[in-house]
Amino acid sequence: MIVHCASYHDGRRIEAPDDLHGALAAARAAGPGGFVWIGLFEPTAEELDQVGREFALHPLAVEDAVSAHQRPKVEAYQGSLFVTLKTLGYHPAAHAVTGGEVMVFLGEDFVMTVRHGADTPLSGLRAQLEKDPEVLRYGPSAVLHSVCDTVVDDHVEVVTALQADLDELEADIFAPGRVHRDTAGRIYGYKRQVMAVRRATGPLLEPMLRLARGGEPFVRAETTPYLRDVTDHLARVNDQVEGMDRLLSDILGANLAQVSVxxxxxxxxxxxxxxxxxxxxxxxxxxxxxxxxxxxxxxxxxxxxxxxxxxxxxxxxxxxxxxxxxx
Known part of the structure; x- marks a missing residue:
């Protein structure tokens, strides 16, 4: 379903009907720099097909956006650019990492975000960008950067929370005089959460490097420095995740040695x-x-x-x- 639809010109929102046809007509009538931003949440195949016909989206990209469960990637099609991102959420009480997906369709005068899952943190992004017309004036590229930046920032928060819990686990396991049951099970549980994070952050690095290098269709050169900054944050996240995975393996080995002693x-x-x-x-x-x-x-x-x-x-x-x- 379409959650939000609005038209913009030169970084500012313009008055336009809130339906897809009216918003698109208003954006095109505004002249160069006008674009429409559509937000969808878990659309059906029929709904996305309707929008896809309006923007002449490639059927393969539309199919991927409906089925979800895609690896992070960047695909260039005639008339549009398709970007897939994995989102993350962390629930400390249950020590569980959950995920979702965000797909972005980018064109000359439109940008469309398709969200799947509860952990898709884009609810306040539109209002945030509308307060900064100097950034939004870059058009669909600015929206793409903001989506990537928001997703990676959430990755940082999830990894930071997971690292804090991991530090507590390490201190608890090796506390003097403490005897724990099923310690190996607890460690394996954390390894599964770290693996879930790696599935989201690891494959995303290559698509982000492609966007940061520039040259992708419909991505303006002015936004590549911002995309490089997002890529740098993502690389640090991946390094931290790799460190946590090695630490968990070391903790497991040390715990087994402790049990043997x-x-x-x-x-x-x-x-x-x-x-x-x-x-x-x-x-x-x-x-x-x-x-x-x-x-x-x-x-x-x-x-x-x-x-x-x-x-x-x-x-x-x-x-x-x-x-x-x-x-």
């Missing part, structure tokens, strides 16, 4: 207690404990001596194990 300590303690129990068993096995006045038969001091020997050996072993931190 703990298991070794437990085995040492079990072995020490087993040794303490084995000594009386051994002595009792040798002498049988079924004769009168042992050891060596008929010696009145033999029975208490055997018990004293057992106690003495157990005390000595306990001290030795304690000194070596086995107990």
């Amino acid at each position: 703990q298991q070794n300590n437990d085995m040492r303690k079990i072995s020490a207690w087993a040794a303490l129990a084995a000594v009386p068993t051994m002595i009792a096995g040798i002498y049988g404990m079924n004769f009168d006045d042992m050891p060596e038969l008929h010696q009145p001091w033999g029975y208490p001596a055997a018990l004293a020997l057992m106690a003495l050996v157990c005390v000595v072993l306990h001290r030795v194990f304690k000194r070596h931190d086995w107990l």
Whole structure:
């Protein structure tokens, strides 16, 4: 469905009907520099086909915009430029990264944004641009830059929030004396969130580099410095995401080593207690404990001596194990 439709000329909004045909006619009647900006949210195939016929959009681009689930890309068609972006949202309470998509159709006198998913942060973008006519005067290219900038800024916020949660996870896992269950599961959960971010930010770098280099149809040269700035922000995001992924792998490896050390300590303690129990068993096995006045038969001091020997050996072993931190 069409969420918003407006006409602009020389960076300022002009009075025009709010329907597609009227807005487009007003923009073209305003002369050079006039364009129409249409915003759609999860349109049906019929709705997008209708708009596509109005602007002579390529059927493949229209099909991609309807089905969504596209990789970030830039495709040049006759009469239009098609740009796909992945959007992100982060819910700290659930530790979950969610996503959406924004498609941008760019032409000589029109720009159309198609949004899919709840995490498509473009609601205030139109009002923000209308307050800055010096930027909006660059026409559809200015809208494209602002959409890319907004999406990448949201990527930065998501990665920053995820990094903060990851720092808390690291401190919690390696806190002295803390024992956690299912730590590996928690780490893998964060790795899945980082992977979801990488699927959005990683493939976007190549399309942004294409736009920043210039030469793409319908992208004015005046906007390429701004697009290069967005590309630089995106590159930093990708570096941060790569760092988080490596950190999670290191945390997982360190945690597994920590578990192994703990298991070794437990085995040492079990072995020490087993040794303490084995000594009386051994002595009792040798002498049988079924004769009168042992050891060596008929010696009145033999029975208490055997018990004293057992106690003495157990005390000595306990001290030795304690000194070596086995107990």
